[in-house]
Amino acid sequence: MGYLSCNGESAVSICDPYNYNPRRSKKRPPSTLRRFKYDELAAATNGFSAGNFLGKGSHGRVYKAVLDGGKLLAAVKRTTIASVSQVDNEIEILSRVRHRYMVNLIGYCVDQRRKTKLLVVEYMPNGTLHDHLHSRSSLAPPLSWNRRIKHALQIATAVHALHSAETPVIHRDIKSSNILIDGEGNARLADFGLALIGNVDDERLKATPPAGTMGYLDPSYLAPADLTAKSDVFSFGILLFEIVSGRDAIDLNYSPPCVVDWAVPLVKRGEYGAICDSRIRNRPSCAVIRRLVVMAARCVRSTAEKRPDMSEVVECLKTVRKMSQESPVWNRLRRRSQDSSGNVFVSEEKEENINVRMVREGSKKMSKVSSVTTEDDTVPEKAISPATLRRRNRVLRSRSVGAMGGARVGPIPNDVVEDNTVVTTIRVLVERERAVKAAAMMKLSKSRSVGIVRSHKTVSLKLY
């Protein structure tokens, strides 16, 4: 077991049972995982009762558990398994990596008789980033810019730590609904069901078909051999656009519905303000917004090699965070004058030879329906419980294939591949097309959200 020290935000602790040499390592391995009994977890969740139900994903249900006589709150993810091999991936990865901005594994239970896998992870009391970004309730103000930038940096830090670990991990399912908010208001990366550990040239990784979620899936990742950490960078770019714009990865309220097709041309034209979530009036400086959207656009470049790696993304976001916190008085004055003019940017601003044009808020294509105009940074996130958020809002949510078909794109990681690369590739493309058509025609429902589709127009969506 090699245990990498975990100093600073970017370190991930690795507990690698294959390489650990107790004589070589002076540092203590992370606390061992607990092995729970099924009955213990059934009791802790009141028999997996509706009262303890937290949410439903494409692979199972999640329940709140009270353990150790009330001393430990945890979330129990219950999944039906067909075979033991399905169990290994998520438990293996989560037992080997830990990070302050990840939802870490506490323990697990594999019940062969019931064909059930139960993962016991840290309980996150403040819902998902998706809930917070897409809330349309006047009682839940939209996330402030400070929080958006903070969460982007936290998740970038976690992803960078995974990629740069001694045995690298590629998450493969970075999206806002897989980011949970903890009790201190920090964003944590969750759901390692599709993650892969090892070097990209490992045989096992090379034999694993592509997988991910519609809208966030890297278009250049169509065969197992295409897998690189840059696929996570692509998904992070989509997430960054979502954080800045408050729109979903695929959102039929916009034209084009695909965030890449919608945002990248705006970035190229320098119309950065048009990408910003129009519900937030107190915007940071133009330079901050420009850096964010230019970085997002670089992350979603179609050629994977041209995308930045996560260390560069982290550095950029650290700079952005510093810039957004600087000279608050001047920023506030400038924003006030911008707000009163009704324009995102009141003047043509030349920065690093990039012209920022005047963009009127509320242009037909970009406008979003919202009555929320205020933002209060002092309202703690925990003041609004995730359950309340879900009840109050009809949350607009980008449809993933998982949300519609009960499964994410691609087979589960440990599926045996018998030269089915082509089949998988076709399947991904077909699923994408089907997802978009279905999204246009039906009102979708998921436990915590009502489908995004309000119009019945058929769209032809470029598959990026």
Ligand SMILES: Nc1ncnc2c1ncn2[C@@H]1O[C@H](COP(=O)(O)OP(=O)(O)OP(=O)(O)O)[C@@H](O)[C@H]1O
């Ligand atoms: N650690 C946790 N603490 C609190 N709530 C959680 C936790 N993990 C998951 N949940 C809740 O359960 C829901 C389902 O989570 P899950 O990870 O199974 O699926 P998902 O990520 O939403 O969807 P998919 O499986 O398609 O990716 C989440 O949206 C969240 O509301």
